[in-house]
Amino acid sequence: xxxxxxxxxAGVAKKAIDAARKPENQQRIKAVVAKARSRRNPPPASG
Numbered sequence: 001x002x003x004x005x006x007x008x009x010a011g012v013a014k015k016a017i018d019a020a021r022k023p024e025n026q027q028r029i030k031a032v033v034a035k036a037r038s039r040r041n042p043p044p045a046s047g
Contacts, residue, residue, distance in 0.1 A: 019025055 020029060
């Protein structure tokens with residue numbers, strides 16, 4: 001299963017990279033990353 005598992009993981013990674021190269025998916029990825037960053041680092045409270 002070792003060689004087969006590695007090949008399967010490589011195939012999944014390649015598919016994910018190919019999908020991430022599409023412009024419409026890049027927009028989605030940037031939006032998700034921005035949302036995650038804003039949750040992790042909330043803006044300082046004014047006042």
